[in-house]
Each structure stands twice: as structure tokens, then as C-alpha cells.
Amino acid sequence: MYKEILRSIEGIASFPVVAILIFFAFFVILLIYVISLEKGKVKHLSHIPLERDETTHTSTHSTNGIQKL
């Protein structure tokens, strides 16, 4: 029964194609963006929750280790 319902919708075959294209494009672009982030920027962002004396001002404070990614 559902085959008939789906068939009666115009252009239904393009739904999954559109979906996968949107999905793929979005995440490829996101991946490029994330990889291209500057290290300093990443450090600043990841330190936002921490107390001020553990922010980027005092970069000698290195118990946090080096950001790998």
C-alpha cells in the first residue's frame, strides 16, 4: 500500500538523492573548515570555560598539553 502512496507523490525519487547530497556537502565543507582552524584560535575557544589565569595570556601554563588536532 505504501508503494502506491509514495509513487503518487511527484518527484519522490529525488528525495533521497537530495538528502544525501545536502548531507555530504555540508560535512565536507565542515571538515575543511575544522581542519583549517588556526591553533591559537582553537586554544582560545577550548579555554573559554577555564579561569582567567589559565587562558591564552599565560601560555607557559602547559599542563594541558598540546592540542593534537
Next chain:
Amino acid sequence: MSKHLNESSTAHQPLSTGLEQFSYDNQIVKLFAIATVFWGVAGMLVGLIAALQMVIPDFFLWDGIAELSFGRIRPLHTNAVIFAFVGNGIFMGVYYSLQRLLKTRMFSDTLSFVHFWGWQLIILSALITLPMGFTTGKEYAELEWPIDIAIALIWIVFGLNMIMSIVKRRERHLYVAIWFYLATWVTVTVLHVVNSLEMPVSLFKSYSIYAGVQDALVQWWYGHNAVAFFLTTPYLGLMYYFIPKAAKRPVYSYRLSIIHFWALIFIYIWAGPHHLLYTALPDWAQSLGVVFSIMLIAPSWGGMLNGLLTLRGAWDSVRNNPVLKFLVVAVTAYGMATFEGPMLSIKSVNAISHFTDWTVGHVHIGTLGWNGFLTFGILYWLIPKLYRTKLHSIKLANIHFWIGTLGIVLYTVPLYWAGWTQSLMWKEFNGDGFLVYNNFLDTVLQIIPMYWMRAIGGLIYLLGVFVMVYNLIATAYQGQFQANEPTEAVALAPSYHKKSGEYWHRWIERRPLQMLLWGLILILIGTFLELAPTFLVKSNVPTIAAVQPYTPLELQGRDIYIREGCYNCHSQMIRPFRSETERYGEYSKAGEFVYDHPFQWGSKRTGPDLHRIGSKYSDSWHYQHMLDPRAISPGSIMPAYPWLFKNKLDNSTLGAKIQAMQKLGVPYTDNQEAQAEQNLAAQAQEIVDNLKAEGTLDDSQATYILDKEIIAIIAYMQRLGTDIKGEK
């Protein structure tokens, strides 16, 4: 107003002009913290009662009391622990972290006040209405329409407060936790509105605008995304704040957090159909649910790894710090549950697990482990901070940790055992091709010991919570609460000067409202693509011709079935397996449910499936079984329903009900509506005549019972599944 300045601001040299002094609102955080603990204890206590009701169903404390029957208590438990315990936990964590991540006080103290008290009033209304049987009959969305409206209003208050705080912020960049909060807010709004669309009949009764398969799909799109966007995303946000705070180190990989955030919110939306595998839901929707559920492992484990690896090289601090212990086990439980979930979404695994206690065990790994332990970890960190003291007893916190962990294990492992045992018993055939365990009750009796263990596990978990309550109260008493925590931060520069070479993606980070919009669009893509096809149908879609709307008496009976929460223990969905068709009859077809507003497929078989119970047993059997299940089925754990034999069937809303159904597209004729009461009386008389003929009632009993609710329930039971002629 306290004279003590926040430590961090005295240590910090003021930068330049533009440094603004303000204070963080800790009062609202404290209020939400108290509510979290209070409702946590209450919700878990109700859970313990529910667990005990499954092993001593006729215990004097609840036997024969409608408001305390399992079918009403179970939704009270689920709503309490999800919306009252975790809900307040979310707000506690969000209100604390958001202010500090944005370096601003909440936008409006008034909105905070309204949010808090509004939410508690909603909880109170649930506490009153659910035991009274005012329910929509849809899991985790049982609250009736006036309360739904209240939820929407308070949710908007919360959103306004949060979004305007973001607008007012002094930290330009939105830390990942805030994205999780925003995604939570947007998606819960959509989920709540769409799934709660109902046609009211009276002040506390409504019918879902969706029916049958459509309702099932909407319900589980909602239900799984309630897990995703109420139990997961806000808590991931809290994880991203509180683990770095407790460990005093930044999150392992900020880049990973960006990727897994977007992947999570996009993929999660599609996973809902994994609750409907091997049901009458169309195959394409089931497959989508399976595939996306498996893909979900990646972003979920991204979050888990990020949380755990934040502690790389600092694991010895976990040994000494109960806060970190709770947070680490919480994240580990999250990893477990988000691996188990996708496994359960595989059709062949689901064929075994669906309707069993394995699902319940899985749920509680997530709720006790992830939600519970993360909440406890945050509370142990937060309360000393708010009261500017040390935790009263680290030793007791560690004891809580071990008690709680033991509780989780004793809760879930017996249920895994029970789930497998029962499922395999359901499916066991002998050499001649007949079911070995023909009597469903035998499969229940086999797992009663596991149910006892589970109750003990839950009790142990709750005892751990009591230890925490004592510890936190003692901490509060020895400390000095600071309602407004003074701090200072530089105001945002009025215009942002683009640094040369800045990548063009940077602009969305600085534009939270656009971010909100894009997040909304992403989750709507999944929503639309899954839900739209089932709605783009012509109204003259061929249905099963033999399927007719319920008669007035059957409709009343169905509404009593919903009121009593029968769906909590009984399914109405026979899967296309030989073990099910042998036991229950022809498997359930989509077309049979077209007039079911709401659907009642159920998620669990504590008792047998009822979809084809019609004409299987005599009217007398149902009469005696509802009055005292154990008289008919010795050892049964079903509660007794004596009040159905005393309550008069209320037909005052019968006309309104039929009209509501007509508006929803159920083809009652106007003549049928006019004749409803007579039709009902005639059908009731037939049933009573049967009961007399079968020797169950004498004449005076028959006259007495004619207008009682039990007759309506019997009518509904006898109707179920009889529209199509099966092979049996």
C-alpha cells in the same frame, strides 16, 4: 550583596577602559539545584514503587487503588525523572555555565523567576493529573493539552532568557556547550509542538491528530529525539563545561567537538524508526532508522572520547576526586548506551530485544549512568562552589559513587538476563513445530527473580542519592551562599574588525541567531524527509475495506484503556514472525490502525500482545480477569482493576468525542453521532446478557453492572483485531 570579590577578578589586571562590573545570578542556579535533587528523589522513589509493583502487584499499599496502579505510576515515574529531575538538572547547569561562558548575567531575573516557578508548577500539574488518569496515551508525552501549552510557554521564556543573554554577551565566541544548549532549545520546541498536536474533547481529554502508523512515526520521531535533545545534547553541553572545570584542563579536541556536534544533531533526528522495527511502519522508514542509528555511533563516541581524553595524563586525579569519578563513569555509560542503542537498532538484534526488558536495561544505563551520574558529579562540584566552601565529606561522596555504580549494575544486568530469557522462551518451538511456552505467563514467572534483583538495584541507587542529599545539605550548612557573584569583564567592541586572512566560516560563530536558524534547518531536513511522505497522501487512499471505526461503547472502552495506561505493559503490534503469529494470530497490518487516535502499539510486553485478543476469550473471562487477574492466572503480576466495576461510565463527553473524531477524519456518520448513546446502551446490554448466560452474573448484578466502565473495556477487548479475518 557580598563584599567578597570573585577570586579570578582580583588576580587579574584590569585591561583598559571598557571593563564592566556585574554579577552572576547564583540564586537561580541554587533554586534549580534544589529542585533537581528534590525531584530526583521523588522520581526515583516512584520508580522504586513501580519496580515493586511488578513483583508484589497486590501489596496492600497500592492494591485496588486506581491512582496508584502501575499503568498510572509508570508514566509518573518517566515524566518525573525526565522532565523534573533531568529537566531541572539541565537548567541548573545551563544557568550556571551560560553566564560564565558568555561573561554576562542572565538577560532577565524576571524571566529566570518565571522559568523556574513555571517549570515547577508544570511538574506539580503532572503529579496531580497523571495519577488521575488524564493522559494522552503517548509515551513521554502523556501530559494533556493544557499542560502542553504551559510547557510551550515556559520553554519560550527559557529560550528568550538564553538567547537574549547570548545577544548581551561579553565573550564574542560561542563555546561548544552553548551550541548544544541552542540545538536543544530549538529541537525540543519543534518536537514538542509537532507531537503534541491534539484535538481537544474536554479540558483534560484530547485525541492525537495523527492515527495509527502516522502517529507511531511521529511519536517515535519525538520519543527518540526526546532522548537525543533532552537527555543527551544538553548534557553533552554540560559535559563540555563541567569536565574542563573539574579537571582544570581544556577539552581534548575542540575541532572534534565541532564535527561531532553537527553530526550528532543531524543524524539523531532520523533514528526514531528504530523503535518501530518489524512493525507495520513502512520498510523504507524502518531502514532509514536503522542506517542512521548505526551512523550515530560515530558522533556519539566522538563526544565520549572527547570527554574521556580530556583527562589523558591526569587519570590519577580521578582517583582522588569524586566529582571526576562521577563524570568519567557518566561519560563511559554514555559510550556504552550509544553503542548498545545502535546495536539494538539492527533488525536482527531488535527482533530479539523489542518488547523485552533488554530495552529497559538499555534505557537505565543511559538514565542512571549518563544522566544520573553527570548530575551528581555536577552537584558535588557546584554546591561547594555556590556556598564558597569545601564539600562536607569526600568520603561520603566516594561511598555514593560506589553505591550508585553497584546500583546501576544490579539494575541492568538482571534485566539483560530477563530480556534474553523471555525473548528466547517466546520464540521456542518444539520438534513438532509448536510453541513450547504456549502460556505467556510462564515466561513472566521465569523472570520474576530478575525483577526482584532490579528492584534491589534501584533501591541501592536511590540509597546512594540519599547519601548525596545528606552530604550536600551539610555542605550548604557549613558554607556561605552568595546569591550574586560579582565579577567583571570587558564589554564587546562595538564592531568586529575582520582580521586579514580570516576564513569566511568565522562569521557564523559570531552570529548566534543565524546559528540557531541553521541548526533549526538541519534538524528540520531530517524531520521533513522522514515525516513528509507519510503525510503527502490523498484522502482517498485505499484502506482495508473491512476496517470500521470503533462503536461508541468500544471508543469509551479504548479511552479507559488509555486512561489506565494499559499500553505500559501490553503491546498491540504482532510482528511478522512465526513465533508471534502462532501465539497471537495474523500479524498486524498498517491499515488496521487508521482510526486509532492515538495509536497504542506499545513498547513493552510485560503482559501479552493484545492486538488480536478479540473473540479469543469469553466476556466472562475478561470480567473475572480484570476483577482479579490472579484468580484466572495464578502468579500473574497484572494489577487488579476493581474500580472499573464501581465507576459509572461517563457518557457526557461521548458526543464531543465522536465529533472530535469526525474532525480528525474518522468516518462516523452524523446519524451514528445522533444514535451514539442508544448504540452504546444496546451493545452494553448484549455484553451483560452474555455474562448472565455464561453464569457469571445474576439478574441484580447484571442490572448493576450495565452502566459501569468494565462493560466498555470488555467491548473494546472483544473488538481488537477482529476487523480482518486471519488464518486462525
